[in-house]
Amino acid sequence: MSDYPPQDGRRHEPLPEPHPDWHVIESVPEYETGWFVAGYDRVEQPDGTEKRYYWAELPTAVVITAVTDDHVLFVEQYRPTIRHEQLELPAGVVEAGESATAAAERELEEETGFCADSLSVLEEVWVATGVLRHKRAYVFAEGLTPTQQDLDDSEFLTPRAVPADEALPTARSRPLNEATLQGLTLADEEGLL
Template sequence: MTDDQREAEWPVHDSTVTWETEYFDAGYDRVERPGGERANYYWLSPGDSVSIVAVHEGEVVMVEQYRPRQRERFRSCPVGAVDPGESFEEAGRRELREETGYRAAAVELLQRYYSEGWLRKERGVVFADGLTPGEQDTDEGEFVDVVTVPVEEAIETARGEPTNGWTLTPLLLAREEGLL
């Protein structure tokens, strides 16, 4: 079945934006289900983001920071927004440099995926190596500590509470690709 055929089975009769901010839009689509009934499907539409798995001298480069939305301190892979016109690889290289100071000689896109069913955004997972240490260049209001973890402890570290998908999923993908 093609995407056009699927969309014909689930026609969108109306799309409403109920809230707009500089970071995301929120709204809903009025969709007709295959049985004929109509329902609202709510969504958030932030920009795409990237998680970076970076390895330097047998250590995974991570960041540690307090996340006010979750009210938790996380140790995680560097993660950030993909700017308009930027590829996941370009964003990964830039975010790694800004958050950690490390510059990557090579980056490789491992995967693109939708992290949540109600989010209209993709997350890219980028692997970075050939790293050169440097100075952080964080955004205003970003308070990030750089930490490194031995490769063999990275997944165990990511599974420690609190656990998040912007770290565990990328590390598992990198391990599956034989990069960890």
């Protein structure tokens, strides 16, 4: 654990300096998997008391709302963590030195077999800030051209195209994850669906 924070590109950008009224006495990683790190910060609170704040740190991710011919591209995949199949927007990890749009372009092509002419960040958000150190960028992609799907060894998913005006109701009719809901909602609010 001497090389914390991890330098393998799996971590989001460095955390900002703590607020002066919230002095971090120590930051202790207790568990590292290569996919996430978990630990705690021992913090002096504004009233002078100390408390441990536990966290799990995940890599920065992108979620892509990709539209082609008035359809939104989804991927259908089984999620062992919840033991259920999900219809989700394509998504993935931002690698070291990669921008959100470059990661979105790579992940979109790998997962769906489509390349985008235009990608733009709709929003960047911190996720579940009570326990996670995880940043997510929502990217909109358009001008899609078919290429070839190139799945990772651990990806077992099928691309699905849903008419844009049915995308949100279709996603909400199944077990839904927050990343898909947020990505569709952001695109819809921008008038992109």
